[in-house]
Amino acid sequence: MDLPFVVATLTRRGLLTPGRPIRVAAQLQALRRWGWNIAGExxxxxxxxxxxxxxVDEQGTRTTYAELLDRSERLARGMRTALGVRPGDRVGVLCRNHPGLVESIVAATLLGADAVLVNTGLSAAQLATVAEEQRLRVLVxxxxxxxxxxxxxxEVLRLDERAREELVVGSLSGELRPPGRDGRIIVLTSGTTGAPKGARRPTPNGFGPLVSIIDRIPLHARDTVMIAAPLFHTWGYAALQVCFALRATIVLHRRFDPAATLAALVAQRCDALFAVPVMLQRLLEVPPPEPRPPLKVVAVSGSALPGGLAPRFMDxxxxxxxxxxxxxxxSWASIAGPAALRAAPTTAGRAPHGTRLQILDAAGEPVPPGRVGRIFVGNEMLFEGYTSGTTREHRDGLLDTGDLGRLDADGLLFVDGRADDMIVSGGENVFPSEVEDLIARLPQVREAAVIGVPDPRYGQRLATFLALHPGETLDPEAVREYVRHYLARFSVPRDVVFVKYLPRNATGKVLARELHRYYYS
Structure with missing residues (x-):
C-alpha cells in the first residue's frame, strides 16, 4: 500500500496527532518489539x-488500557507457570463478549500460543470434536x-472464570519478553452446513489492513465503540483489532439484547456500533430511544443484508x-457505504484500497458486468490455510470465497450466495437470496429463508420458511402469487412453511441443515 495514502488516511482519522514524546516513543517501541498482533496493538x-x-462491561465497570494490559500479562504468567502453556500450544477461548475474553486472547498471544476462538453456540459433541481437531492444551x-x-x-485443561481470576490476582508483575514465535489467531468457520474448520489468521505487518477499513468506514482515534458482534467471529475480532489500533473505548455486553443495546449506546455516548445484520432487524423491533444514540457509524458484516433492511434502518x-x-x-472483499446502500440496498459495495476483486467463470476467466460467477479476492489478510492442512483455490494471487456474485456496470458487487447453496430446479439456476429478499419485503414477514428440497420431476424445488411479525397471518398461495408476479416461475416456492423463528448461529447466519431437518421431520 502506498505511503502517501496511508499517511493521509491516518491523519484524517486522528491517528497522527501530536502526543507526549515519551509516550509516542513507547508506543512505537511496543509495535517494534511485539509486532502488529493483538498483544502488540x-x-x-x-x-x-x-x-x-x-x-466498559454491561455493569458499567471500566478498565483502562494500562489495567487491561497488566491483567493480560498476569494471566499470561499464570498460564505459563500453573498450566505450562508454551509457544506453539493452542488455547481455546469459549467466552461471551466481556473483558475476560479479551484478556485470554491477549495472554495466549503474549506467550506465543495460538488462541482458538470457539463459537459459543457449539454443542458438547461439536466442542469435543473441535478440542480434538485443534489439539487444545487449555480451554478458557x-x-x-x-x-x-x-x-x-x-488432557485438555479447563480454566473457568474463577480460576482465571485467581491466576490474574495471584501472578507477580514484571515484564514479559516477546516469544520466539508469533501467536496466531485461529477462527472457526461458521459451520452452517457442516462441522466448523479452523482457519489460521495472518498477523498484520503494518498499517495497511487498518487503513483499508477506516478509509471507507469513518472511525476515528479515541471513539467509543460498542462491539455487539461476537468476538469469537472474524467480524467481532476484526472490530477488536481496529479498536485497539484507534485506542478506542470498547463497550461489551455478554449477550445481545435490543433494548439494552440501545440504552448502552445512549448512556455511553457511543460513536459506533459493530453488529451483524440480524441485530439491526432486532433493533428496529423495539421503540427507538429519545434522545437517539449519537451514532456516526454502524458497521455490519457476517451475513447478507436482507432486502429493504438498510434503508429502513437508516430511516x-x-x-x-x-x-x-x-x-x-x-477477511474483507468490499464495503458499501450509506449512499450505495440507499441506491442499491442489497449491494456489497466496492473493493477498498489495496484489495483486488474479480468475478471468474469455471475456467478462471473474468466474466462481463452483470454475469454471475465465482468471487475471488486478494488483499493483505488472506488466511494462511485451514488447520487441517487444506486451503481454498488460488488464482493469480486471488482466493476463492466460495460465493457467487456479479458486478454491475458501475462496479458495485452483488453477492448471490454460496456456490453450494444454488438450487437447480428443472435445469434452471435459482439463488435463494433473490427469493428471500423479495419475500422479506412483505410487511407481514419478519424473516425468510429459502432452501432446495428434492423433487421427483424437477430434481429440486424451492421451500421457503417464514417467520411472521406477531399477530400477522399470510396465505401460502398469496406468497407464491407474489413471487410469481416479480420472478420467473422456477423461482416460485412450491412449499411455504411457517415457523416461529429461523434457526441461526451466533453470528446470525441461518442454519440450512436445521431447516432441512425441520422439513423432513
Missing part, C-alpha cells in the same frame, strides 16, 4: 493512552459452559450504515 495503546478506558471458558466442557478429553438512525462483505478466509 494493546501494548501500543497502553503506552500512548494508559489512563484511557479500554473496556465462562461458568455457564461448565456442563458443555465436562466430557472433554482429560430511523440516520445515514450511518456501512456493510462489509468478507469471510473468515479472505
Amino acid at each position: 494493546l501494548r501500543q495503546a497502553a503506552a500512548r493512552d494508559p489512563d484511557r478506558t479500554a473496556v 471458558h465462562d461458568a455457564e459452559f461448565v456442563d458443555r466442557v465436562a466430557n472433554l478429553a482429560a 430511523v438512525y440516520g445515514d450511518v450504515l456501512h456493510n462489509l462483505y468478507g469471510s473468515t478466509e479472505v
Whole structure:
C-alpha cells in the first residue's frame, strides 16, 4: 500500500496527532518489539493512552488500557507457570463478549500460543470434536459452559472464570519478553452446513489492513465503540483489532439484547456500533430511544443484508450504515457505504484500497458486468490455510470465497450466495437470496429463508420458511402469487412453511441443515 495514502488516511482519522514524546516513543517501541498482533496493538495503546478506558462491561465497570494490559500479562504468567502453556500450544477461548475474553486472547498471544476462538453456540459433541481437531492444551471458558466442557478429553485443561481470576490476582508483575514465535489467531468457520474448520489468521505487518477499513468506514482515534458482534467471529475480532489500533473505548455486553443495546449506546455516548445484520432487524423491533444514540457509524458484516433492511434502518438512525462483505478466509472483499446502500440496498459495495476483486467463470476467466460467477479476492489478510492442512483455490494471487456474485456496470458487487447453496430446479439456476429478499419485503414477514428440497420431476424445488411479525397471518398461495408476479416461475416456492423463528448461529447466519431437518421431520 502506498505511503502517501496511508499517511493521509491516518491523519484524517486522528491517528497522527501530536502526543507526549515519551509516550509516542513507547508506543512505537511496543509495535517494534511485539509486532502488529493483538498483544502488540494493546501494548501500543497502553503506552500512548494508559489512563484511557479500554473496556466498559454491561455493569458499567471500566478498565483502562494500562489495567487491561497488566491483567493480560498476569494471566499470561499464570498460564505459563500453573498450566505450562508454551509457544506453539493452542488455547481455546469459549467466552461471551466481556473483558475476560479479551484478556485470554491477549495472554495466549503474549506467550506465543495460538488462541482458538470457539463459537459459543457449539454443542458438547461439536466442542469435543473441535478440542480434538485443534489439539487444545487449555480451554478458557465462562461458568455457564461448565456442563458443555465436562466430557472433554482429560488432557485438555479447563480454566473457568474463577480460576482465571485467581491466576490474574495471584501472578507477580514484571515484564514479559516477546516469544520466539508469533501467536496466531485461529477462527472457526461458521459451520452452517457442516462441522466448523479452523482457519489460521495472518498477523498484520503494518498499517495497511487498518487503513483499508477506516478509509471507507469513518472511525476515528479515541471513539467509543460498542462491539455487539461476537468476538469469537472474524467480524467481532476484526472490530477488536481496529479498536485497539484507534485506542478506542470498547463497550461489551455478554449477550445481545435490543433494548439494552440501545440504552448502552445512549448512556455511553457511543460513536459506533459493530453488529451483524440480524441485530439491526432486532433493533428496529423495539421503540427507538429519545434522545437517539449519537451514532456516526454502524458497521455490519457476517451475513447478507436482507432486502429493504438498510434503508429502513437508516430511516430511523440516520445515514450511518456501512456493510462489509468478507469471510473468515479472505477477511474483507468490499464495503458499501450509506449512499450505495440507499441506491442499491442489497449491494456489497466496492473493493477498498489495496484489495483486488474479480468475478471468474469455471475456467478462471473474468466474466462481463452483470454475469454471475465465482468471487475471488486478494488483499493483505488472506488466511494462511485451514488447520487441517487444506486451503481454498488460488488464482493469480486471488482466493476463492466460495460465493457467487456479479458486478454491475458501475462496479458495485452483488453477492448471490454460496456456490453450494444454488438450487437447480428443472435445469434452471435459482439463488435463494433473490427469493428471500423479495419475500422479506412483505410487511407481514419478519424473516425468510429459502432452501432446495428434492423433487421427483424437477430434481429440486424451492421451500421457503417464514417467520411472521406477531399477530400477522399470510396465505401460502398469496406468497407464491407474489413471487410469481416479480420472478420467473422456477423461482416460485412450491412449499411455504411457517415457523416461529429461523434457526441461526451466533453470528446470525441461518442454519440450512436445521431447516432441512425441520422439513423432513
